[in-house]
Amino acid sequence: MIISSSLFRKVFIYVQSVIVIFFVSLLVFAAPYLEKQLYKNEETVAVTFLDNVVTLIRGELTAIDSYWKSSIDERQKKHNEITELQINFILNVFNQIPGDDLESRKKILLQEFSNFQPLSSGQLLAINENGTIIFHNNAKLINKNKNQFKDAYLSPVFSSLRKDKGTFIQYWEIENGQEIEKNIYYRYVPELSMFIGMDFFSSNMLEEVQKREEQIVNSVQSLISNLSIRSGGQLLIFDNEYRIKIPPNFTEEQYGDICKSGIVSKLKSLPKHPDSTTRLQWGDSSTGIKCSATMVGWNYYFADFDWNIILVHEKEELYKASDELKSRFIIMTTLMVLAFNFLALVFIRKISVQIGSLSNVAEKVREGDLTQQAEVTSNDELGKLAVSINSMIHNIRERTEKLKSLNEDYLHAKDEAVTANKSKTRFLAAVSHDLMQPLNAAKLYLSSLSINDDLNNRIEENTATKSISALNMAEQMIKELVDISKLDAGDITPNLEEFCIQETFDLLDTNFKVLANKWGLDFKVINSSCMINSDKRFLKHILQNFISNAIRYTSEGKILLGCRRQGNYLSIQVWDTGPGIPESEQENIFQEFVKGKTVSDKGESRFGLGLAIVKKMAAILDVEITLRSWVDKGTVFSVTVPIISKDSYINSLTSSNDSNQNNNNSNRNELSVFSESNESMQTSKNSYALIEKAKSKLKDKVIICIDDDLSCLDAINTVLTKLSCQPILISSIDEIKDLEVIEITNCSLIFSDYSLQGGTTGFDAIDELCQITNRKIPAVIVSGEYSEEINGKCSISKYPLIMKPASIEKIISVINNTL
Template identity: 30%
Template structure:
């Protein structure tokens, strides 16, 4: 809590404490006053009751003394006795002689316990009662007369002669009712209690429940004062007779062995006070709660307002120092006048500070914008107005060389709880740098597009121009190898073949990486059997494994997967080639494992292995393990880099586990798929008919004379008749001069702006039949693959191996029912 709120809180706390202190003090004072008043009243009443009891017992004592004197003088009992009976003071008078025999009885017949009567007679006879202020006067234990069930209190006195000799006992039975009647006439509160008792504890008389409590002793309760002290003691206890809590006054008589007890009910005395106390406490609690509630609400509201004022000051300060211009207009007034603008707004708009205040929003903003349609609803305070954004140029100052500034305006409506437009807030921001950066970015993007187009053109040109001479060398070497019989010459040709193979591998790897980097390869997923890939890998790699003395074992697998067969095949082929390259002895195993919804294709080898710290590096370009001398027979370090890119493109996880000296395991995970409907395909070892092996007419269209000569020489060696053509026109002319060809082998790029695709289509059109076509090109652009698929002919990428070309011609000559779909390759 803030320091400024402490003083009000302390003041409220002091006020509440004073309220409660006053209330509790008053309640305590009232309680003590009532207690003191009750004690005084009970003491006064106890004195009054004592005086009545003493007066009664004194008359009885006088009567007994009179009886004793009459007995001594043998004078009959006349007037005093008669008056006592008439007033009800005595119910009966009995006189016992010295031997304990009843010698005279007057009044009502009462029956007392003989044992008690005899014990008391014996005590008189032994002169044991000659003690105390009233010598010889004895108050006996109360008893109930069986006939009337009335309670009587016996009082007695010793009878002596003039010579002091014991002559008997005089006994008067006093009705306890005379005391109860007197107590009933006292003006006592409800549930009060009045009683007299002997000094030694037995109860003599009570205003109520007389027949239940007479004779009971209460001296053991610890409340009894000393007899004959004439003092008063007060106690607040629960009555053992009726269970009512009272404030008692105990008064010990100094004249007779009596104890007067007067008590007033605590509930009667304090009932109204307790009710008033409860009401007062409830009132004080409610008042305190209300005070606390209002105080808390006041403090919360004060705190909220202070926080709001502080937030408002911070907001105003932030708006003042904001780099963006801010305008606030009142939409409830005509013309939507501006009520606030910060310094940045004046600076950005090129006006004096405060110059816009009070002016119409349309006049301030509309004059700077070419198109006011979007802003007009807000400027006019229209209820349907919405957010508006606009960009405009603030002209530079003439003669000062100030450049133009691009500004962005954002205006929004502010609505009240009922949805009505109450104000308009607009921000103006300098976006000159953003516009400049945007223009630079657009120019950079155009430059990148031009560079990308140039790169694509370069790749296309490189694919064609670099592959052309390599293709020529390979074709000529193939033709020369069939004629060379000299061992030295064949050795030279073998060396040339290795050199051309390394050159082809380098060219394929570089072009593969370039095309993948350029995004020129797009996957075409389909469902196909894995056995096709495994068979292709076996056919391409078994001869290399045999030459190195390795065992290549490929486990059969009947699963179908969802992937691009060409790209996945390239991944698997690179794995196997890598294993063959770095395994000198042992074996290579290719197998598949099902793992839930994926198929894990693994290639195991017993090669040199890869250290753990190099297992990530080998998937980068030109990184090799165990080839410090850069032996080109072991590749260039591009195969696994191609694998990494192809696997990322297909979303097929690739992993590696290897141990140096023991071998490696490369694996790729491919989604499993349900097998499609069965279709007839051409097996790898399909039977080649005599016409497919030799004697077919082949139209070769190639604009490069060296490559054309090599192709024709190689195809003639296979026993086919060849019709060479250097251009589109020569191919049409050859069709006119020769019979229709069985197969067309055409280069893509021909002279005079024609292509091999056009040539194949024209030959088909003129011959009026779908002659099989093979497109041989160095262009690896995806468009070539699309053209081949659309034209339903095969495509081979230069440099082409002799076996691949021979197989392609054989496939083209195969029956239509067995012909496979046109192949799609990355590079070959």
């Protein structure tokens, strides 16, 4: 029987004791605490609601302030444009004044100033270099020093005069007792040796503040009307005179009742701490709105408009729900105690220490702890259950370890697959775009030779030379791809020999001296007689890459090739005064297909493999490559090779000659960078009928051409010039701002490459040009890589897409159809 069970009696007595102690403790300690927490929760809800209201108000304030700021910025921009038009008009008048004496012409111009009709509402202003106001539509300011021109607060309007750029000044004056905002925009005009600007009336500041506050009140009223306040609460907003701002439909009688309740006197006594929330309690015997009982509220001082935002509650209504919940809690606790006693009487017989132990073990296993073991204390069913649980844990542990091992292998294989796929994607993207650039330029150059015009043979030969240069660039890119694959495959072995470093220095000096001088750079080699042990060809190519990069990215200054001895090693260094490489890019530039963000001004587009090849060569030679760079100051690349003594060099000459012959014959998989080849290409005849028709249709048409590859840009310029067009060349989206508005306005077509510098696209450039002209300009997109993204964008924008390399017939046909 259950009652006769010793285990049951022990457990039942223990449970009953716990229940009694828990219930008594609950009534004595927990009930007051629960009541306090319930009240606190109601107050927290109220304060949270008030905070949300303030957040909504701030959001509306931010939106309205953003609108006003954009209006002010637009007004400033308009004033700047009007002033520039006025200055251009004055310069045109000045240029029409006859005579060679500059001062006489300036005096005549000043006399004409009074006859000028100022644009918009501005007043013309002129100040000489000494800071004297030589003209102003307000005659009281003429011949006064700039420091005598003061605002409403008696502060000088002009603190200083800047010659380097146009300057915008905002100041205030008092007119008819009102504060008026005024703006001045001026700039230095070097042709006249004076500062010219416009003094604009901007706005009545008081009216704008009132409009802004009215907008905010309307917006806040709309927001509050959509909010639901619990427990019968009411939200009131008082202005700085303690009048009810929101809701605006309060009558004088209702406002009087509010004042009688004591809330206004409470608010007046509060310190005005910005963005602070204060709890208030008042009105236990007053009459009026919700004043039949004690009132409680929370006030938030909104410093931006000197408002008091208060959430008012009747205390009894606010805590009514909490009191009801407290009563229900006591009743539910009593019922739960009775139900628990009943369940204990039925099920405690089945409760034991072993089941608790087994339950604990099972719970920890579920949480992942497979080191647990159930304690076997008997041979009954519970003991057998413990043995089964232990066996199950052992099996789970073994399977988990196997699964973990398999999962690690899977993740490793997945990472390798993802890495390989990313590398393949970068490779295909680079090939499809960069490899097409020079081929496209070459095709256009060669095609332009067939256009029938009056150019002489020398110009045609120059065009052919450019074509060959473009094709050589493509050939070099292909060679780099081949070289990187050979180095990765391990097919290349170095031919180590002992030689004097000066031999390599002399070759590099001969190869790069002329090229450096062509770009206005000073290339200097520090001679050295040190003997080293390395592969001549590998070392030469490494240094060639360092020097060619230095020439490519150095705009002015010098490049230095030299070496320093470091113990038993020689550090061969290439210094330049280029733009430098940021520290964030230095680790990545030796990776494959990675280009630095610095753009070369020599018109060359690279593949991003040069330094990757250098790194792999250095690994094969077992030498160290180092890089140090300072932004806007320069960069130094170094390669460190072992030094040998001159005596060792002389003794090894004979054996070195024999081994070099064998090594030269055995190294079949030679890198392509060590060989040179020339290839000539010819183009077929183009359709003269199509070309002649295009000449007639495209004559004097202004076409804006955009491409960050200067060879492609020059090639399309050659073709369009021969077709009697007027091409405007742009190599980046940043150059658009340098164009004259009249040039863009007369544009008939935009011919843009898709991929531009800095991550921008041809669509970005086209949009900016259309925005400047405020019209839709016909455009053509050119790309060396095909993707669904590019094709989709062209379909949406209805721009024709031409794939590189493109024939002249294709280009003419698309341009004709677009126009």
